[in-house]
Every structure is written in structure tokens, then in C-alpha cells.
Amino acid sequence: MNLNQALTHPIFEIISKSAAELGIDAYVIGGFVRDYILKRGQHKDIDIVAIGSGIALAKQVAKNIPNHPKVQVFKTYGTAMLKYEDIEIEFVGARKESYSEESRNPIVEDGTLEDDQNRRDFTINAMALDLGEANFGTLLDPFDGLEDLEAKIIRTPLDPDITYSDDPLRMMRAIRFATQLNFTIEPASLDAISKNKDRINIITKERIVVELNKILESDVPSIGFLLLEQTGLLQYILPELMALKGIDEKEGQRHKDNFYHTLEVVDNIAKNTDDVWLRWAALLHDIGKAPTKKFSKKVGWTFHGHELAGSKMAYRLFKRLKMPLNDKMKYVQKMVFMSSRPIALAQDVTDSAVRRLVFDAGDHVDDLMVLCEADITTKNPKKFKKYHNNFKLVRDKIVEVEERDHVRNFQPPVSGEEIMEAFNLKPSREIGTIKESIKEAILEGKIPNEHDAAYKLMLEEGARLGLKRHEV
Known part of the structure; x- marks a missing residue:
């Protein structure tokens, strides 16, 4: 040919x-x-x-x-x-x-x-x-x-057992190619990966992460993560994800399988963003649920504080895998930590709650909304439509509030230098107290995000703190 x-x-x-x-x-x-x-x-x-x-x-x-x-x-x-x-x-x-x-x-x-x-x-x-x-x-x-x-098959040229034992990175590559190309790993090869799974320990974390990123960047990342789980490799690489697998039942009450839910979320988000770090956030958004899972007769299964736990786990995971501990890691942490905020907000879309969301998320508020929308995995068409409509209300309110109040990447309308000059102060705790009062008043909608209103409040707060205005 x-x-x-x-x-x-x-x-x-x-x-x-x-x-x-x-x-x-x-x-x-x-x-x-x-x-x-x-x-x-x-x-x-x-x-x-x-x-x-x-x-x-x-x-x-x-x-x-x-x-x-x-x-x-x-x-x-x-x-x-x-x-x-x-x-x-x-x-x-x-x-x-x-x-x-x-x-x-x-x-x-x-x-x-x-x-x-x-x-x-x-x-x-x-x-x-x-x-x-x-x-x-x-x-x-x-x-x-x-x-x-x-035939859309992944197969090794020689004996797969020898191929994978010799170079265990090939196990990751087999799964990555199966994911990228939507191919099937032939049975003997799949068995050999399971047999040699512990050999992955001789591969550097950096090389493993390269393959993980390529799986995450694929059109349907769940293909790869299901294969990693099926072959036993996932337990060695991302035990935090494996800990989400399974459903517990007590007194007739069950919770959903958070492992399979997570893979659905990752597939959902892959349709709407190519940003690999936002995809990482989707992959890790529920990892805090395993250590925070509790059962009580009154309310059933709960996962209180799983967002905070998950954000701390994300840092440890990045460190273990020798991934960048820079702004990329902090971004993923922030997305994991804030992943439930818009969900709670969607029940009662108030201006002050939206201002706080935009203030806390900053430039990443749109990414956060993409993550939360991907988190809707219900198979009930009515619920699906209702949740998406609620998030549309949140998105519309974000635009409205941001146009009016400008709280994204918030900078106080009154600077620390102005406060020092107004009360003849040196750097002190009172300056921070006044700035915090101004910020809270703006976020609560008590004053507009404008200099004159903020300056007036500054004078009132200074008087409350017993500060005398400095007359020039």
C-alpha cells in the first residue's frame, strides 16, 4: 500500500x-x-x-x-x-x-x-x-x-504482559489513546494492564500527570477514568476518586454513587470548556464527600463541609502528583471550595448574595457557573429544566449586579491613604476596620459602590471608633 x-x-x-x-x-x-x-x-x-x-x-x-x-x-x-x-x-x-x-x-x-x-x-x-x-x-x-x-482496537505488537511490565507508562498511554480515539483495548491487553497495575509505581508522577491531562482534555474523559478504575490503576493514582465509589444504605436511606456522578460532571463540563484546570475542578469537586460522610436518623446522609475538605485535599493531591502549586492549583482549590455556592443561591437569588458570590469568585465567577451547571446530572426532565432555569436566573442577576455595583475584583472606593489623611492616622488596625465596614456595606447594598457614599460612611465609622477628623 x-x-x-x-x-x-x-x-x-x-x-x-x-x-x-x-x-x-x-x-x-x-x-x-x-x-x-x-x-x-x-x-x-x-x-x-x-x-x-x-x-x-x-x-x-x-x-x-x-x-x-x-x-x-x-x-x-x-x-x-x-x-x-x-x-x-x-x-x-x-x-x-x-x-x-x-x-x-x-x-x-x-x-x-x-x-x-x-x-x-x-x-x-x-x-x-x-x-x-x-x-x-x-x-x-x-x-x-x-x-x-x-476495527478501533488498541493492541500491543508483542506480548502485552511483557510490553506493560517493561514500560508501565504504556498502560496509561493505552487508556489515553482509547479515550482520545474512542477505541477499545483488546481483552488480553486489558488483562495485562490489570495484572501489571502495581508497576505504575516506578513511573514518575510528572509522566503520569501528562497522560491524565490528555485523558481530561478528551471529548469524553469518563472513558479513561472508567478504564483506570476497571484495571485497578486509579487506586494507585487518584485514591481520592476511588473513595467516592459505592453506595451506603442505612435504615432504608441511600446516597448516590459520587464516583459515577463525578464522571458525569466531567463529561458535562467537557462539552462546554477546553480549560483543563476547570476540568480538574470538576473531577475533584466532590472528593471531600468521602471523609465528611455521616448518617443521622433525622436527616439521613450528610456531607457537611465537604467543599472545604475537598479544597484542602486538592492541595495535597497536587503536591503528591508533583503538579504546579501555583495559581493553577489555587484556581482548582477555589472552584472546589465554592462549588456549592451557586446551588444554594439558586433557591433565593438576592442581590446581596449575588454580590458576595461575584466578590468571592472574582474573574472566575463564569467558570464557577459552568461547573455548577455541569453538576446537574439528574435524569428527571422536570428537575433538570428547573435547575437550569434557576441557574439562568443567577447568571442574569450576576450581569445586572455587576453592571450596577462593579464588585468583581473589588477595590475599595476609599483608599487607606485617604483614611489616614482624613483622621491623621499612621498605619493601624482602625484603617482595616473602616475598609471592612465599607466593603460590607457595599456588598449588603446599604451604600452604592461609589466614592462619595463610601467617604461619608468612612467619616461615620471613624466617629464611631472615636477618631477625630483632621482639619487641613
Whole structure:
């Protein structure tokens, strides 16, 4: 089978010419070939395997490109990378690999194209296109990856038990590809993942998070999380989610399964945002329910304070997985902490409650509403419509209040310097007290968010505190 129509970009002719000049064979392999056949759009990453030195081929290619792009060389891995226009091209020499039990880093030797295809993770990633002049564009598919693409199957080229034990990251990659492509992992492969699940412990947290993010960024993330749960990997990676699984019953009273509810919420939010951190917030929004779950005869099952507990757990989870402990983590914490606020507010949409919501959420109030709307998973059409209508009222009130009162990213209309000048004060606790009184009065709607009204209140509060106005 010839797919030379996949190789119309000028870079492939340049690589073909460069390989011929060095007297070596070169092939396009992996994701570019897979995604071309799947018609998944233009691929910006291209992997080239050379039967010889990948580094030498990269340098020769750079010589044959006008302006000679810089070649990044990674000697430890025997690879090199260069950029051409908006495409990243990675070059590696064909190799065969062997593994030790303690590490996913293989012992590498030079090899043939067949050796290199054998070491690939899945049949759909082992297909190669010949870049030699005589067979330009010929598909080399020793493991029937094309058939697996048509059948929508994830399968390993060799024994899956060995494949996953050698490099346990491939278990995450199998689940990620199944999620992204909506493919099925073939039964033997799925069994091998379950069998080797504890091997995930030798993989760095950073690499695991890369795969988790790709699962979360998929159209239907629940596919991946259900597979992680089914294979037993989820307990090792996100035990906080596993703790939500199951339904307890006491005295005839049950609660919903918060694990499956969470996956519904994540799928819902994936339809409305590409923001991976908002998707993380959806994934973690209920994790505080497991440690706060209680039963009483009077009210049944309760989860009091689960939002605060969940926000604290989010920090510990980010730290454990070596995720960024920066504004991204704080954003997720805030979304988890505030996740129930609009739900309670929807029952009684008052101006003051909306002002406080907008004040506390700041620029993230719209994201918070998207999260809360995704949290509606009832199958009752009447309830579904009622909840969405309630949230529409909240959204409308947010717009109305914000246009009038400007409390998003609130700045006091009267500054600390003005207070000090008015009462001839040095920095002191009284200044904070007055500013807090002004803020509360604005949020409660007692005064408008305007300087003159706030200044008048400042004078009244100063007098109440026994401060004398400074006359200039």
C-alpha cells in the first residue's frame, strides 16, 4: 500500500534527499502515520527513524533547509530535534531495547526497522512510511495496525504482559489513546494492564500527570477514568476518586454513587470548556464527600463541609502528583471550595448574595457557573429544566449586579491613604476596620459602590471608633 499523498509537505523530500546523501534508510513512523489514516488533521510532530544515526540525519537535514535551523541533540537518548516552519521533527536511530525490572529506561542497541517497530507501544503506532526514493510512501505495517485502526482496537505488537511490565507508562498511554480515539483495548491487553497495575509505581508522577491531562482534555474523559478504575490503576493514582465509589444504605436511606456522578460532571463540563484546570475542578469537586460522610436518623446522609475538605485535599493531591502549586492549583482549590455556592443561591437569588458570590469568585465567577451547571446530572426532565432555569436566573442577576455595583475584583472606593489623611492616622488596625465596614456595606447594598457614599460612611465609622477628623 502506498500513501505518498501523506508526504506532500516539502520536509519529507528534504529528509529523503538527506538520507540518500548519507547512504541510510529513513522512515516516518508513529503518530503522523496513524493520524493521517484517521484523518485527524495536520500533525505538528513528526517522528523519523533512521537505520543508522538519527543525530547525523538531523544535522544533514538542517544543512539542506534554507537558514539552517538549529538542531537540538539529546546524546543520552540518541535523538535529535529540529523545527521547520511550524513542525517539530524528531530523529532517532532504529534500535532494539531490553529492560530491567526496576526501571522503564531500556538498555538500547542499534537495530533494524523491524527491531524498532517491535519496541513500539501499539500496533497503530508501529506503522511506518518509507522515505527512500524507490519506495517513497510505501506503508510498512508488520503488525496489522491498519486493521486495528479500522476495527478501533488498541493492541500491543508483542506480548502485552511483557510490553506493560517493561514500560508501565504504556498502560496509561493505552487508556489515553482509547479515550482520545474512542477505541477499545483488546481483552488480553486489558488483562495485562490489570495484572501489571502495581508497576505504575516506578513511573514518575510528572509522566503520569501528562497522560491524565490528555485523558481530561478528551471529548469524553469518563472513558479513561472508567478504564483506570476497571484495571485497578486509579487506586494507585487518584485514591481520592476511588473513595467516592459505592453506595451506603442505612435504615432504608441511600446516597448516590459520587464516583459515577463525578464522571458525569466531567463529561458535562467537557462539552462546554477546553480549560483543563476547570476540568480538574470538576473531577475533584466532590472528593471531600468521602471523609465528611455521616448518617443521622433525622436527616439521613450528610456531607457537611465537604467543599472545604475537598479544597484542602486538592492541595495535597497536587503536591503528591508533583503538579504546579501555583495559581493553577489555587484556581482548582477555589472552584472546589465554592462549588456549592451557586446551588444554594439558586433557591433565593438576592442581590446581596449575588454580590458576595461575584466578590468571592472574582474573574472566575463564569467558570464557577459552568461547573455548577455541569453538576446537574439528574435524569428527571422536570428537575433538570428547573435547575437550569434557576441557574439562568443567577447568571442574569450576576450581569445586572455587576453592571450596577462593579464588585468583581473589588477595590475599595476609599483608599487607606485617604483614611489616614482624613483622621491623621499612621498605619493601624482602625484603617482595616473602616475598609471592612465599607466593603460590607457595599456588598449588603446599604451604600452604592461609589466614592462619595463610601467617604461619608468612612467619616461615620471613624466617629464611631472615636477618631477625630483632621482639619487641613
